[in-house]
Amino acid sequence: MMKRRAFIGVIAGGLLTSPAAEAQQAGKVARIGYLSLGTATTNAALLKAFLEGLREHGWIEGKNVAIEYRWEGAEKSALDALAAELARLPLDAIFAVTTPAALATKRTGTTLPVVFAAVSEPVAIGLVDSLSRPGRNFTGLTTINRELMAKRLEVLKETIPGLARVGYLANPGYEVHKLQLVEMDAAARGLGLTLHLAEVRAPAEIAGAFARMAAAHVAAFIVQQDDLFVANRALIIDSAVQRRLPGMYVFSLYPRAGGFMSYGANAEDLYRRAAGYMDRILKGTKPSALPVERPTKFELVINLKTAKALGLTIPRTLLARADEVIQ
CATH class of the missing domain: 3.40.50.2300 (Response regulator)
Incomplete structure (x- = not known):
């Protein structure tokens, strides 16, 4: 401490x-x-x-x-x-x-x-x-995290052709987890997506959550706002790289550290x-x-280097809307 x-x-x-x-x-x-x-x-x-x-x-x-x-x-x-x-x-x-x-x-x-x-x-x-x-x-x-959930899923769907299954890395101990899970599931269904919940209660469980998402054949994942994930963003990004899974994050702290992309408040x-x-x-x-x-201030941040490593081509229209593109 x-x-x-x-x-x-x-x-x-x-x-x-x-x-x-x-x-x-x-x-x-x-x-x-x-x-x-x-x-x-x-x-x-x-x-x-x-x-x-x-x-x-x-x-x-x-x-x-x-x-x-x-x-x-x-x-x-x-x-x-x-x-x-x-x-x-x-x-x-x-x-x-x-x-x-x-x-x-x-x-x-x-x-x-x-x-x-x-x-x-x-x-x-x-x-x-x-x-x-x-x-x-x-x-x-x-x-106002709930109101941005659908937008994040929309951007993922625009980025990844044929996206059907999305992982949701979430902490059930987060104080508003249940409320946000209902909203996230509704947003996914509204976009024709299937949401796969991967729960994490401690840093030691992050690698296992990624293994479960990979086994469920998700094509991308989205991360809850909880402090647990912000504090362990390096571990999350490393796990995503190992599993070759593109992630959508709440804050630009993630793509600036090597994560795929973020959309949310600055x-x-x-x-x-x-x-x-x-x-x-x-x-x-x-x-x-x-x-x-x-x-x-809301910002869309894309890490183009990470996208290339994942074999993803970002649509030009999306790149044009991005507030920051990390090369």
């Missing part, structure tokens, strides 16, 4: 009038808790986006904001203990980045303001009363925008007054 504490000095300022600026003048340092699965390495790109977002609002780690980091590999069982640690600290707010982290924070019963960046069903899992009126101490950004943009929520909260706005926002 990573425990990092920043010890902060006072920054000088000119004539400042906002609450945050006044706090800076007085030498007050804001303190944020950061809770996520994964490691320092797997979190690096998204953490960078969050810190850049804070900097855009005048919050600089090591100067006027200190961040308490808590993450522990890819095991959700550790999140409750880590969330409890943060809840006991004298913090101003917590950044519980995804669904598992946000729910672990909620279970502590903390009354601290909590910001999330990539929660797919915040109303369904009880984090907020509604998107427009959170009504609680949680707010942030939702990935994860870095979500984390950067979450910093805007944190800024407003640190300046005194209550989370209940900040509506949950949906993504504004």
Whole structure:
């Protein structure tokens, strides 16, 4: 587990009038808790986006904001203990980045303001009363994951001629798994596709899931949004290469690491925008007054090198629509 504490000095300022600026003048340092699965390495790109977002609002780690980091590999069982640690600290707010982290924070019963960046069903899992009126101490950004499922399948079908069977790599322990499985199955049937569920509860089960998908003769697979898979994306991509299976992913983190393609919200943009929520909260706005926002940037990213290795020719029309093509 990573425990990092920043010890902060006072920054000088000119004539400042906002609450945050006044706090800076007085030498007050804001303190944020950061809770996520994964490691320092797997979190690096998204953490960078969050810190850049804070900097855009005048919050600089090591100067006027200190961040308490808590993450522990890819095991959700550790999140409750880590969330409890943060809840006991004298913090101003917590950044519980995804669904598992946000729910672990909620279970502590903390009354601290909590910001999330990539929660797919915040109303369904009880984090907020509604998107427009959170009504609680949680707010942030939702990935509206269910609404993109059919689109991802459509793109796969356009890419792979004669596609009939699609694997669905999913964690039954993911808090909205059942809800998303119903939607995914309906989307597949609507496109004339058969969905093969390959369940994974831990990293050690990923290779076996790919073996089952191969035995079921799926021609491609799609990956659930769950943190388990984001934190273990290298293992998933390696397994896909070994089985020569093209995968459709939620975030561009995957194709940039060698995966086939992704369609979804720009994860870095979500984390950067979450910093805007944190800024407003640190300046005194209550989370209940900040509506949950949906993504504004969606991107189709195709790894052409991986496509060629799989023997796939990407239609020119699809390449023309891609936001990023990795050669």
